[in-house]
Amino acid sequence: MPRKPPIVFPQEQRLLSALGERLRLARKRRKLSNAVVAQRAGISRTTLYKVEAGDPGATLGSYVRVLAVLGLEGDLNQLGADDRVGRKLQDLALEPAPNRRTATRAKTVKPSSASNDEEPT
Numbered sequence: 001m002p003r004k005p006p007i008v009f010p011q012e013q014r015l016l017s018a019l020g021e022r023l024r025l026a027r028k029r030r031k032l033s034n035a036v037v038a039q040r041a042g043i044s045r046t047t048l049y050k051v052e053a054g055d056p057g058a059t060l061g062s063y064v065r066v067l068a069v070l071g072l073e074g075d076l077n078q079l080g081a082d083d084r085v086g087r088k089l090q091d092l093a094l095e096p097a098p099n100r101r102t103a104t105r106a107k108t109v110k111p112s113s114a115s116n117d118e119e120p121t
Contacts, residue, residue, distance in 0.1 A: 008056045019063070020054035026070045027052075041065035 008016070027037050038048040043062050050058040051066050067073045 003057075006056045013054065013056065015054075016056055017054035020052045023063075023066055023070065023072075024052040026072060027066075030070065032070075037066060037069050040069045 027034070034045055034048050034052075038045045041048065041062070042065060043051075047058060047062050048066065051062050064073065064076065067076065
């Protein structure tokens with residue numbers, strides 16, 4: 001029974017397609033045939049075609065091997081390097097929690113109004 005293709009959202013598909021196109025252009029700039037890149041990457045030409053087409057069924061390992069053949073594997077170090085959201089969440093977790101006693105008192109203390117402060121005349 002054939003494998004079901006993975007479900008990919010449109011934005012993710014656009015990212016994969018753009019990556020595949022950049023890899024194809026990098027291969028062509030280096031004047032390497034698809035047969036040579038596939039052989040050096042240890043993958044079939046069909047798999048290379050899938051990588052260059054941005055097929056979500058191609059494994060991450062295939063993408064990494066193609067990047068390595070093209071000399072672009074160093075770019076992988078940039079993935080997730082600037083994780084602003086993760087750092088923000090981590091910083092929030094490190095902040096001390098407010099003192100429960102103080103927070104409870106602040107909620108229960110009623111502010112006095114100006115009319116209560118004045119003496120009756």
